[in-house]
Each structure stands twice: as C-alpha cells, then as structure tokens.
Amino acid sequence: MKIFNIPKKTLSMLIAIYALIGCSPTVKIEPPDKPIVINLNVKIEHEIKIKVDKELDELLADDELF
Incomplete structure (x- = not known):
C-alpha cells in the first residue's frame, strides 16, 4: 500500500x-x-x-585588689 508514493515502512515510521x-x-x-x-x-x-x-575569692572578698 502506497499513500502519496510513500512506502508502508516509511509511513509507519513517520506515524510512530x-x-x-x-x-x-x-x-x-x-x-x-x-x-x-x-x-x-x-x-x-x-x-x-x-x-x-x-x-582569689578571698582576695575579692577583702577588697584588697583595688
């Protein structure tokens, strides 16, 4: 079967x-x-x-640092 002179194998490939x-x-x-x-x-x-x-705690408590 040829439609527009296109072979059946080519036509099926184009459709796919x-x-x-x-x-x-x-x-x-x-x-x-x-x-x-x-x-x-x-x-x-x-x-x-x-x-x-x-x-150090005793030194700070005695205020002798400053």
Whole structure:
C-alpha cells in the first residue's frame, strides 16, 4: 500500500515519530502564589558556671585588689 508514493515502512515510521513527539512531557516552573514561610521555634538555654579559686575569692572578698 502506497499513500502519496510513500512506502508502508516509511509511513509507519513517520506515524510512530509523530506519536512520540505528541506525547512528549512538558515541565513548567512557576513561582508560588504565596511567599515561603519558614517557622523556626528555637529555644536556646545556656548555663555559665564559673569556678573561682579560693584564694582569689578571698582576695575579692577583702577588697584588697583595688
């Protein structure tokens, strides 16, 4: 069978190519309508421990430093 003087094998290949082109996926990248919100609930606790040498503690208690 020849349609427009095109062999059957070529015609079937053309139909397959057109089908593959028609089914190609498309990807759209769009910005969101609402802004992106990042909610960080962070609780920071710290504890500072200071060890004072007994001699230094006595020196500060006597006010002899200044």
